[in-house]
Amino acid sequence: MTEVFYQNINTSEYLNIESKPVHIKERLDIEIIDNSFLPGAKEDDWFAHSALPALKxxxxxxxxxxxxxxxxxxxxxxxxxxxxxxxxSSKLTLTDLQGSVVKSAIQNIKSNLLEPEKIEVNGYSGDLFEPLKKANGNPRFDLIYENLPNVPIPEDEDINKSRSSTHYIEKRSEKIPEEVKAALLDLHYLAIQQAPEFLEENGSLISLISGVIPIDTITSIEKYVDGVKIEVLFYNWNIQTSFYSVVNKYATQEEQGYGPFIFYRENDLKKAFEGISDEESGKKAREIEKSLEDKRLTATEALKLLKQGENIGYTITIIKTSINV
Structure with a gap:
């Protein structure tokens, strides 16, 4: 039996806007089925906390x-x-791995738009861009957004059950560069590799990537994909909460030779980001990262401190990939 959650969200608070919304309802009624990712409180919600400022x-x-x-x-x-x-936007499209999640999301979108009859809404189920390749007319977009998972799903878990869809199946047929694979950037690499086929001439792909991975490692994807330009658009930080606690999973990956994966104490992050605006964060990302160099913690070290009750955080990197003409 499908388990369903419902959330009622204040739009102005979620989007951090002072005025009433003009395209979507003032309160969003959102259905969340058991295969779908469960949004958290605003500070724990990666989209609201980091992707939304980047879209702005x-x-x-x-x-x-x-x-x-x-x-x-x-x-x-x-x-x-x-x-x-x-x-x-007048054309809204989404994908997800499971058809049931897509069906529910489409209903959420249409029921919360103020004028749904004026907006084209499409949904496709499948892996990455694969379902779009099968769509008629090879659709293209001004902006594509992805927040794909970094952490492989344990072999004894079913990707179709519970909320394990927030992980990914590690065994893939595509060839992944070793540097990319070691950093667990497989899906982000594949998204960047495939996106140009679906971008308008001046379009771009926005990727939200947990900053437990060094910036230069993330942007190194550019050298493995012909014809793209990658830049850091937005740089942020957050606290590792118990709900999203994946430090132990990263520690396990470190033991298996992956990484490095980087965490920090909360106070060190606060100091490094003090006075940095959203607009300048991307340009200053490497400078901020450099200032934190001697404050780095491995996932294993972070896990130990987390268990002792210390607040541990991580950086969040949002990159923009565009077609290099």
């Missing part, structure tokens, strides 16, 4: 130009609804 930066750079938006691995569709408000 895009809108400032290209006001009114993001007419089509695609989310890869959307879950309940909150990211798509937020983009509808930020960009006023």
């Amino acid at each position: 930066i895009i809108e400032k750079e290209r006001p009114g130009k993001i007419r089509s938006f695609l989310s890869i691995g959307s879950g309940p569709g909150l990211d798509v609804l937020a983009s509808a408000e930020v960009f006023g």
